[in-house]
Amino acid sequence: MEAAGARQPKLRSACDRCYDLKERCERPTTSAGCARCKRLSLVCTTARPVRPPGRRAHRGKAFMPGGASKPGRKQQQYDPAIDACLTVILDEQPQDKELLLFLLCRPESLDQYVVCPSFQVEQQRSLAVHFPSALASLKDAYLACAITLKQLQSGTKSDMNASVSLGYITKAMSTLHSISISSSQDVALCHALGGALAFSIYSAVGVGVPDICRYCLGTTRPFMDTGISGAHDDPWENFLIMLDTMDCLVHRLNPIRQIQVPAKGFAVDRHLGLCLPLMPYYYDLCVISNLLLKTTEVNDLDSLHKQLDDIHAAVEAWQPSNSEQLIKQFSGPAEIVNLLAQAKAYRLGALLMVHRLRFPFGQEDARAEIWSKEVLMELQMAKLVTNMQMRFVTLPFIVAAVEVQEKSLRVKTLQQVDDCVDRFAPSMQNVTKTFLTRVWHERDLNITKRWFDSVHKPCPVLDSIDTTCFNNQVAGEAENFSSQFGKLGRDLSGQIF
Numbered sequence: 001m002e003a004a005g006a007r008q009p010k011l012r013s014a015c016d017r018c019y020d021l022k023e024r025c026e027r028p029t030t031s032a033g034c035a036r037c038k039r040l041s042l043v044c045t046t047a048r049p050v051r052p053p054g055r056r057a058h059r060g061k062a063f064m065p066g067g068a069s070k071p072g073r074k075q076q077q078y079d080p081a082i083d084a085c086l087t088v089i090l091d092e093q094p095q096d097k098e099l100l101l102f103l104l105c106r107p108e109s110l111d112q113y114v115v116c117p118s119f120q121v122e123q124q125r126s127l128a129v130h131f132p133s134a135l136a137s138l139k140d141a142y143l144a145c146a147i148t149l150k151q152l153q154s155g156t157k158s159d160m161n162a163s164v165s166l167g168y169i170t171k172a173m174s175t176l177h178s179i180s181i182s183s184s185q186d187v188a189l190c191h192a193l194g195g196a197l198a199f200s201i202y203s204a205v206g207v208g209v210p211d212i213c214r215y216c217l218g219t220t221r222p223f224m225d226t227g228i229s230g231a232h233d234d235p236w237e238n239f240l241i242m243l244d245t246m247d248c249l250v251h252r253l254n255p256i257r258q259i260q261v262p263a264k265g266f267a268v269d270r271h272l273g274l275c276l277p278l279m280p281y282y283y284d285l286c287v288i289s290n291l292l293l294k295t296t297e298v299n300d301l302d303s304l305h306k307q308l309d310d311i312h313a314a315v316e317a318w319q320p321s322n323s324e325q326l327i328k329q330f331s332g333p334a335e336i337v338n339l340l341a342q343a344k345a346y347r348l349g350a351l352l353m354v355h356r357l358r359f360p361f362g363q364e365d366a367r368a369e370i371w372s373k374e375v376l377m378e379l380q381m382a383k384l385v386t387n388m389q390m391r392f393v394t395l396p397f398i399v400a401a402v403e404v405q406e407k408s409l410r411v412k413t414l415q416q417v418d419d420c421v422d423r424f425a426p427s428m429q430n431v432t433k434t435f436l437t438r439v440w441h442e443r444d445l446n447i448t449k450r451w452f453d454s455v456h457k458p459c460p461v462l463d464s465i466d467t468t469c470f471n472n473q474v475a476g477e478a479e480n481f482s483s484q485f486g487k488l489g490r491d492l493s494g495q496i497f
Contacts, residue, residue, distance in 0.1 A: 338390060
């Protein structure tokens with residue numbers, strides 16, 4: 001009776017990747033790799049635990065390893081697929097498993113990655129969703145990302161960590177270069193890999209981030225342009241587009257793609273918060289700025305100035321929609337204050353950009369000075385009220401800071417850099433201070449007419465890496481990274497132009 005009543009677990013036929021994607025898994029036997037994993041050069045695994053048949057028991061509380069749930073905040077459930085995947089593949093590398101669990105199972109570690117704490121769990125889910133089925137592709141980028149976050153959390157950096165991180169980054173760039181795009185899953189994987197790389201590179205090296213963004217967006221653009229359903233449901237796409245747009249605005253280039261704003265509903269972006277609907281105007285400003293750089297025909301200039309007037313009118317009238325829902329969606333008043341301050345900063349930053357595309361330094365400075373003071377005061381007051389560092393306000397802060405003319409206010413503005421330029425990019429903080437000092441000097445001497453025409457830009461270049469700051473091992477890894485970066489840039493030029 002006991003033998004007859006016992007149930008044998010059903011043998012699984014789908015690998016973990018196909019199971020997660022709910023796709024048909026084609027392989028001759030359960031021990032062989034499937035067609036999809038072979039095509040993507042991925043490790044085909046079946047590491048997920050066998051679940052008993054029947055309805056699953058309801059769990060009243062979510063379990064999260066490494067800490068208890070905080071009241072009033074939705075927490076990430078423990079994902080056995082991730083733990084099983086790491087246990088099977090990384091048993092001989094316990095330090096790697098520890099880093100990946102820190103990244104994928106502790107939402108609070110992602111504080112620097114999102115605009116406010118309420119998005120930590122959502123950000124963690126977007127990191128974890130592809131991992132069990134694409135560990136081989138994402139592992140190195142995620143390890144570099146985890147090292148970056150641990151260093152930010154501890155507030156210390158070491159040559160050893162820098163060397164290890166650069167090694168992971170170099171390998172992850174090779175993986176990114178090898179990805180071919182033939183489905184929406186490939187697009188999401190490319191963007192996730194690029195997003196993790198961009199975050200890590202900003203911290204570890206400080207150069208090459210715009211090129212990573214342009215490579216990813218350029219590689220996936222042909223598939224995205226087909227308009228296939230689901231192609232735009234990608235949480236990493238906006239992050240890459242935001243970084244690309246910021247760089248293009250500074251260097252007067254055309255962005256690869258424009259952020260798609262949801263037509264309906266109340267949407268708050270995990271990085272751009274309430275000001276997501278303003279980003280198409282920033283895209284248009286990049287395009288107009290690039291055209292103004294090349295155009296001399298009077299009729300063309302008049303047309304571009306008319307477009308600037310239209311953008312000014314639209315941005316001036318803009319305000320966050322459905323802001324009353326903020327109270328329902330976010331955990332406390334501090335988050336709401338920062339979201340509203342970020343939205344105001346981006347709105348005023350766009351008005352300042354329109355103004356400076358129309359008028360050089362020395363013309364209509366009073367209006368620019370008022371907007372500048374409003375941005376800087378808004379960011380400062382939000383910091384004082386909430387005691388939280390502002391996230392993702394680097395662009396409007398720089399646009400406002402270049403307008404400061406009083407010497408005493410310039411000193412205070414330089415002190416404000418560490419609060420307003422993203423902490424995950426320490427090299428950007430240092431270079432922003434240098435850039436502001438130089439552009440102020442050029443403006444005082446009447447050398448520079450517009451800050452974005454200055455020879456100095458608020459971002460480092462590859463040649464500025466000072467290898468004397470590293471030990472020999474780190475210098476070797478930086479050289480490997482430089483080689484990979486150059487190859488990526490050459491391929492990028494061939495794809496986009």
